Amino acid sequence: MTTHRKIIHLDMDCFFAAVEMRDNPALKTVPLAIGGSRNERGVIATCNYPARAFGVRSAMPTHEALKRCPHLTLLRGNMEKYKTLSRQIQAIFLRYTDLVEPLSLDEAYLDVSNCSLFRGSATLIAEDIRRTVLLETGLTVSAGVAPNKFLAKIASDENKPDGLFVLPPHHVPAFIETLPLRRIPGVGQKTSEKLAALGLTLCRDIVANGQEPSTQMLSLLVKHLGSLASSLLQRCQGIDERPVQPSRERKSIGVEHTLAHDLHDLAQVQDALLSLLPTLEQRLLQSGKTALLHKIGVKLKFSDFRQTTVETQCSQLNPLLFQQLLEQAWQRRQEKTVRLIGLHLGFRPVCEEQLLLPLTPQ
Incomplete structure (x- = not known):
């Protein structure tokens, strides 16, 4: 460490x-x-x-x-x-x-x-x-x-x-031992519930006495948490090698709107989506990253507060493609109405600008 x-x-x-x-x-x-x-x-x-x-x-x-x-x-x-x-x-x-x-x-x-x-x-x-x-x-x-x-x-x-x-560094081991797993950044409510169901609530439940985790524990975490397992194991040992980065490159922009009333018809949701596009386009222009656009997505939140996101690779704002993504998200509603709609754009890193050809809409 x-x-x-x-x-x-x-x-x-x-x-x-x-x-x-x-x-x-x-x-x-x-x-x-x-x-x-x-x-x-x-x-x-x-x-x-x-x-x-x-x-x-x-x-x-x-x-x-x-x-x-x-x-x-x-x-x-x-x-x-x-x-x-x-x-x-x-x-x-x-x-x-x-x-x-x-x-x-x-x-x-x-x-x-x-x-x-x-x-x-x-x-x-x-x-x-x-x-x-x-x-x-x-x-x-x-x-x-x-x-x-x-x-x-x-x-x-x-x-x-x-x-x-x-x-201070010499107090880290004792502090980590009793740290609740739910306080680790990236461990949300659902992950915390998964861990609790496995009998894991504190860092010491995963890494005892600052030792390396057992093979059985590693396998258990990978099985239930997937890619989160590696970073969780490091945090439970007090390890974080990430540097402080003064220049944080913006990776995405978006716009979303909580509707005044739930919408129960796809045509209404499509109209709401189209109304958000001018704002999204303006934010894209202001970002100066138009040439780096490589992903677009649609988010819906339903009346039961579940939410879903559908996205695909794309190098330009394409209203038709947004409509297609919306239709895919709409199919996941489980007969619930829609209370929020959001659109977002993802950018590729600046360092890749000269290495990648622009992507075409799929």
Whole structure:
């Protein structure tokens, strides 16, 4: 395991909601969520901690959030304001190191292994970043300090909100032993349930005493998890060799819309799809990656909240091909109505631009 790196994961506390509470202090003590209005369907983008006390969570359908917290204050939010603040915060991070990898508007990894500030102390660097962000933006940020990205991300969640957690290399083995598998990035609810059914809930259930996993355990994980097994085994040993990548190439763009009312007719869904195409085309042009387009896809979410995605290789926006993909997705509805439709585009890496011929629609 690599232990010489010093990685900081910084995560703004309920970022969108925090910005609104900063700009309107009256919102600080009331349950608040960013995510549409009471009269429209959608999902919660983020919420403050008073709302979380009622069980409201990010990505929760708005109607479910209102069931749990009927007096929830809902705001649509202001994405341009959030983007402006995000750029300001990222600029602060860059004062400490050039090795900054943004993950989203509100979080980033920093590699401060070679930073000379504060005599190279990653802990003191993290503390100073948190102070600076609060002073210059009025917002709090939680931080995790660890020998790699995986552990730093988990550490930043240990003392939220407005906290700092430091995991030095010599504490990693003990920390990993009792770490719940569900907290490992990539282990979602379904994977967690699969593991629990196998009697696996903690990292030590897979890798005991920091030793190599047994052949039987390896076979069991491959059988039930497939390609996820390899990375899970590494994480259970505290291993993550991924570098902090300052330049993160955009691999895809998309657009999706939660419908005001469920659609039960294919023709209606086709009309909804066509209405999204102009926005998708505009985002493609803005991305500057038209020549790198190599995949398109359609996503449907049904009334029971199941969702399905159908995609194929393609080098241009082709409305007819989108329609064909939609028809394939429609066949999976199991007589359910459609509540959300989404379109997405995938790009091949820039390094392949001179190596691959453009793909034609299939």
